[in-house]
Amino acid sequence: MTVDTVISGGTVVTTERMLDASVAIDAGRIVGVGERDVLPPAATEIDASGKLVMPGVVDPHVHIDGYLSLDSYETATSAAALGGVTSCLNFAWQAWIGELSIWETEGTVLEAIERQKRKMSESLIDVGLHASLTREDPAVFEEFDAVIDEGVTSFKIFTAYEIGLSNGFLNHVFEQVAERDAVAVLHTEDDSVCEELAARFKAEGRDDPTWYPKSRPDYAEAMAAEDAVRMATEAGAKYYGIHTSCRKAAAVLDEFRTDGSLVRAETCTHYTTLDESVYHDQGNLPIIAPPIRAPDDVEAMFEYLGQGTLSVVSTDHVAQNRADKEGGPWWDSLLGANGLQTSLPVFHDEAVNRRGFSYPFLVRVMCTNPARTFGLPGKGTIEPGTDADIVLFDPNETYTITADDNASVADYSLYEGREVIGKVTDTFVRGEPVVTDGTVVGTPGHGEYIHRELPDWNH
Numbered sequence: 001m002t003v004d005t006v007i008s009g010g011t012v013v014t015t016e017r018m019l020d021a022s023v024a025i026d027a028g029r030i031v032g033v034g035e036r037d038v039l040p041p042a043a044t045e046i047d048a049s050g051k052l053v054m055p056g057v058v059d060p061h062v063h064i065d066g067y068l069s070l071d072s073y074e075t076a077t078s079a080a081a082l083g084g085v086t087s088c089l090n091f092a093w094q095a096w097i098g099e100l101s102i103w104e105t106e107g108t109v110l111e112a113i114e115r116q117k118r119k120m121s122e123s124l125i126d127v128g129l130h131a132s133l134t135r136e137d138p139a140v141f142e143e144f145d146a147v148i149d150e151g152v153t154s155f156k157i158f159t160a161y162e163i164g165l166s167n168g169f170l171n172h173v174f175e176q177v178a179e180r181d182a183v184a185v186l187h188t189e190d191d192s193v194c195e196e197l198a199a200r201f202k203a204e205g206r207d208d209p210t211w212y213p214k215s216r217p218d219y220a221e222a223m224a225a226e227d228a229v230r231m232a233t234e235a236g237a238k239y240y241g242i243h244t245s246c247r248k249a250a251a252v253l254d255e256f257r258t259d260g261s262l263v264r265a266e267t268c269t270h271y272t273t274l275d276e277s278v279y280h281d282q283g284n285l286p287i288i289a290p291p292i293r294a295p296d297d298v299e300a301m302f303e304y305l306g307q308g309t310l311s312v313v314s315t316d317h318v319a320q321n322r323a324d325k326e327g328g329p330w331w332d333s334l335l336g337a338n339g340l341q342t343s344l345p346v347f348h349d350e351a352v353n354r355r356g357f358s359y360p361f362l363v364r365v366m367c368t369n370p371a372r373t374f375g376l377p378g379k380g381t382i383e384p385g386t387d388a389d390i391v392l393f394d395p396n397e398t399y400t401i402t403a404d405d406n407a408s409v410a411d412y413s414l415y416e417g418r419e420v421i422g423k424v425t426d427t428f429v430r431g432e433p434v435v436t437d438g439t440v441v442g443t444p445g446h447g448e449y450i451h452r453e454l455p456d457w458n459h
């Protein structure tokens with residue numbers, strides 16, 4: 001028997017350990033991990049000497065081709081592949097009417113899923129979807145079963161902006177999510193606190209971007225998280241706190257995350273390595289919500305990642321150009337920042353090189369935990385029987401990040417000029433090379449829609 005590919009000579013990283021081993025791939029799946037001489041001959045032999053062989057990154061929080069984001073599936077997933085990301089979860093937005101909307105009529109979640117599935121035909125990596133609820137219309141609950149049948153097993157809800165839901169409606173959502181064993185994904189910031197502060201600063205003419213983080217304070221994030229996680233716990237719903245940015249919010253989640261509880265949360269790469277000085281140094285470019293916080297909050301992200309209350313690191317990738325962000329007061333800037341291409345190298349440099357976290361830790365928070373949390377059993381691990389989504393990572397190669405290299409349409413990077421040690425050299429999606437030697441070689445359309453399962457959180 002001959003298999004398609006064997007990757008030999010590298011160091012395989014699992015959730016528990018690192019081992020010198022080869023990986024055999026056939027028909028898109030991993031069929032063996034072990035000494036080279038016990039694995040079958042291969043049509044293609046790939047030499048991974050001096051490199052780490054890791055599962056592809058599973059990024060459960062990206063914005064592609066739709067609300068807020070200029071990237072097409074092709075540009076975003078090219079950036080993703082260059083950054084070692086082999087699966088991601090995008091959002092299917094229930095269309096609403098309002099100042100922040102791009103739609104002229106209201107729409108259903110099922111229409112939104114249909115729309116995104118059509119567009120993702122140009123994807124290079126595998127993509128799944130969350131459903132984003134934007135309106136307090138109980139008719140949406142009639143769609144929930146069909147949405148889950150479509151492989152969309154998580155519902156994103158907001159407490160802020162015009163799409164923010166009241167506590168009463170949120171409470172109802174949690175009951176409906178719990179009934180179906182699905183996942184509630186929460187953006188938590190207390191809307192009236194943030195709106196009042198922003199209006200006041202605006203009236204006072206405080207247009208310097210250093211005022212932006214003060215308009216969306218850490219306690220506002222913690223307040224909304226506390227209400228939401230308390231209601232989710234009462235309802236017995238799986239709760240996932242998205243883009244946790246500060247010590248106060250992480251502490252709230254920690255309080256509710258007891259043995260057997262259904263509370264999980266992520267932070268994003270930028271909250272682990274940037275602090276609020278970026279608003280002085282980079283102006284409007286880092287305007288995202290929640291904002292980049294104080295240095296102590298960066299420390300808190302690692303404390304809570306270390307003890308497990310935060311179990312996932314995502315990007316919250318949003319592609320915009322400088323022109324969408326700069327040239328006006330902070331309140332006129334669009335929200336969001338791109339990060340798919342830089343997330344693994346930047347987080348690796350911060351967590352492993354600077355802070356001494358292990359490679360298995362890196363694999364857990366960027367690959368295995370997001371896959372398990374969101375019902376992607378064939379992803380995020382290097383084990384026989386799973387998809388051959390694999391990254392070859394050179395832990396010693398040093399390079400300088402610049403937006404000139406962006407495959408995303410975004411024309412800036414929050415990490416411009418940062419030198420990092422460690423580089424993605426090759427990315428395989430279901431056994432096919434999508435990036436080779438740092439160059440995209442994949443074909444748009446190779447990516448598949450990920451029909452997700454209802455995840456089991458009892459492990």
Ligand SMILES: [Zn+2]
Binds near residue numbers: 061316
């Ligand atoms: Zn987001």
